Every structure is written in structure tokens, then in C-alpha cells.
Amino acid sequence: MDISSVLQGGYQHPVSRSWQAKRQLTKSMFMYPIFITDDPEASVEITSLPGQRRWGVNKLEEFIGPLVKKGLQSVILFGVPLTCVKDDRGTPADDPEGPVILTIKKLRALYPNLYIACDVCLCEYTSHGHCGVFHTDGSGVINSEPSAQRIAEVALSYAKAGAHCVAPSDMMDGRIRAIKRALIDAGYGNRCTLMSYSAKFASSLYGPFRDAAGSAPAFGDRKCYQLPPQAKGLARRAIQRDVAEGADIIMVKPAMPYLDVIQDAAQLAPDHPLACYQVSGEYAMVVAGARAGVYDLRTMAFESVESMVRAGCTLILSYFTPQFLDWLDE
Numbered sequence: 001m002d003i004s005s006v007l008q009g010g011y012q013h014p015v016s017r018s019w020q021a022k023r024q025l026t027k028s029m030f031m032y033p034i035f036i037t038d039d040p041e042a043s044v045e046i047t048s049l050p051g052q053r054r055w056g057v058n059k060l061e062e063f064i065g066p067l068v069k070k071g072l073q074s075v076i077l078f079g080v081p082l083t084c085v086k087d088d089r090g091t092p093a094d095d096p097e098g099p100v101i102l103t104i105k106k107l108r109a110l111y112p113n114l115y116i117a118c119d120v121c122l123c124e125y126t127s128h129g130h131c132g133v134f135h136t137d138g139s140g141v142i143n144s145e146p147s148a149q150r151i152a153e154v155a156l157s158y159a160k161a162g163a164h165c166v167a168p169s170d171m172m173d174g175r176i177r178a179i180k181r182a183l184i185d186a187g188y189g190n191r192c193t194l195m196s197y198s199a200k201f202a203s204s205l206y207g208p209f210r211d212a213a214g215s216a217p218a219f220g221d222r223k224c225y226q227l228p229p230q231a232k233g234l235a236r237r238a239i240q241r242d243v244a245e246g247a248d249i250i251m252v253k254p255a256m257p258y259l260d261v262i263q264d265a266a267q268l269a270p271d272h273p274l275a276c277y278q279v280s281g282e283y284a285m286v287v288a289g290a291r292a293g294v295y296d297l298r299t300m301a302f303e304s305v306e307s308m309v310r311a312g313c314t315l316i317l318s319y320f321t322p323q324f325l326d327w328l329d330e
């Protein structure tokens with residue numbers, strides 16, 4: 001065989017295969033999304049997200065403690081208010097007695113080294129279930145400016161409660177600038193990371209999450225503010241805009257069907273950490289495929305996140321985080 005035809009001399013052994021990766025997976029690459037509800041004693045299985053639960057504040061220690069022992073470094077909190085009164089501007093989002101703010105304080109006290117991010121959105125708290133505030137003229141159109149202002153208020157309240165990172169997932173125009181301004185003006189500019197869900201697509205893969213968080217829109221859909229799946233150009237513009245508006249971390253979401261966008265983001269924002277979100281539907285698909293005998297769960301979970309690292313991300317939000325804490329020790 002000709003010399004130029006031979007590849008296998010370089011990866012015939014597991015160790016030399018591992019050197020073919022530009023970057024190795026590490027535990028600190030994983031951020032674990034967790035659902036906190038307003039019943040403090042809750043520990044309720046989420047049937048559409050096998051293995052995940054809605055937790056109450058009083059159960060956090062038994063839930064998170066063992067994971068921190070295994071090397072969990074960061075979490076992202078999602079509030080699931082079940083008993084509060086929702087309104088058209090999402091008033092319960094920054095209730096000082098609400099589950100997110102109570103959880104930030106509790107986790108800060110329990111685990112001083114754990115990095116705590118908070119998803120910031122209104123859809124879990126609005127009566128209409130949308131991520132912003134509507135024009136008052138009955139047009140059914142989202143009004144970006146008051147939406148961004150309200151979202152900035154909520155983000156600041158999480159920062160003040162002690163969140164290390166706020167992550168707006170609403171996709172309203174101007175919210176990164178509004179949040180950054182609010183953080184700086186209140187003295188949190190150097191204490192709180194702003195992670196933007198910059199390229200968030202209107203995806204079919206959020207179904208289990210909406211079920212878990214009770215955040216399905218009461219009417220219509222999110223296509224007027226989340227990106228159309230084919231919109232590579234809009235995704236590139238959104239990434240560049242959010243960098244210019246002061247985002248500290250850029251995120252692409254969902255992850256596996258959008259690896260080309262992750263790669264674009266790595267080129268457009270090479271000096272920023274780059275996150276991707278392996279969303280609820282991606283997780284559910286990997287689990288369902290394994291249960292159907294299509295592949296081995298662990299092998300497929302590794303393949304899925306390795307593809308994201310290969311595309312250029314430095315941080316992965318994944319419901320598989322607890323498993324990876326075990327798997328990366330094996």
C-alpha cells in the first residue's frame with residue numbers, strides 16, 4: 001500500500017485514539033439544568049424527561065450533595081411555579097420568596113464552590129406563556145423594549161440574590177444590552193456572567209421541557225422570536241449582535257442538529273466561551289433510542305457530546321450531567 005494511504009498507524013490503540021481529539025471532555029464542561037418548584041418538599045418525576053425530577057428547596061441537599069461530591073461544578077436553575085398567580089408581565093419571576101431566588105441562596109450557602117447560573121425568562125410566569133410582554137393595542141405582537149426592561153429587572157434580582165450567571169432565553173431584541181446595563185449600574189458588572197442564548201432556534205425539541213416547566217404558550221408559537229431552523233444567517237447575526245451588546249458567553253440551542261451553528265459561533269466569537277444546550281428533546285431521543293435497542297446509551301451519549309466539543313463548544317448544558325460525572329471517572 002502506498003504511504004499516503006495509511007491512516008491506521010495513528011489510532012490503533014485506545015490511548016492514541018484519545019490523542020486524536022483536539023480537546024478532552026472534562027467534568028467542568030458540564031452544566032446541569034435543574035427544575036425547582038414552589039412546593040418545598042417536592043421530588044416529582046418528570047415522565048417526559050426520564051430520570052429528571054422537579055425538586056423543592058428542602059430537597060436540594062439530598063439531590064445536589066452527592067453530585068457535588070462526584071465533581072459537579074455548575075448548575076442552571078429553572079423555576080417551575082405551580083401555585084403562583086401568573087399575569088401578563090410575569091410578576092412572579094422575581095418574587096423574593098419564589099423558588100429560584102430561594103434556591104440561589106440555599107445553594108450558595110450549602111456549596112460555596114458551585115457555580116450557579118439562572119435561566120431568565122418570563123414564559124414560566126406569564127399568563128399567556130410567552131417569553132415577553134405584548135403591545136397593549138391587541139395586535140398580539142411582542143413589544144421588545146418593555147420585554148427587555150422586564151427581563152433585565154428579573155436578571156438583576158437573580159444577580160442580587162447571588163447568582164454567578166444569568167442566562168436570558170427569551171430571544172427578545174435588545175435584552176443583552178439591557179441586562180448588561182442593569183448589572184453594571186447596580187454594581188454587578190464584575191460579579192455576574194451574562195450568558196446569552198444567542199442562537200436559539202424555534203425547535204420541536206423543547207416539548208419535554210415545556211411539559212416539565214409548565215411553559216407551553218397558551219396560544220400561538222414562538223416562531224416570531226426564536227430563529228427559523230434554516231436561518232444560518234440570522235444565527236450568525238444574532239451571535240455577533242450579542243457579543244457587541246456585552247454577552248460574556250454565547251450559547252447555541254439545540255445542540256446536535258445545529259453543529260454547523262456551533263462551528264460558526266466558534267469562528268465569530270473565538271475569544272468567548274461557547275456553550276451549547278443539549279435540550280430536553282435531544283436527551284429524550286438519546287434515551288428512547290437506547291431503550292429501543294438502537295444503540296448503547298453511554299456510547300451514544302458520549303458520541304453526542306463529543307460532536308459538540310468537536311464543533312467548538314467549551315461548555316455543555318446537559319441532562320446527562322450526573323451520568324457523565326460517573327462515566328468520566330471510569
Ligand SMILES: NCc1[nH]cc(CCC(=O)O)c1CC(=O)O
Nearest residue numbers: 121169170205206209279280281
Ligand atoms: N424560554 C424557555 C426555555 N428555556 C429553555 C428552554 C428549552 C430547554 C430544553 O428543552 O431542555 C425553553 C423552552 C422554550 O423556549 O420553549
Ligand SMILES: [Zn+2]
Nearest residue numbers: 121122123131
Ligand atoms: Zn421563555
Ligand SMILES: [Zn+2]
Nearest residue numbers: 119120121169
Ligand atoms: Zn427559558
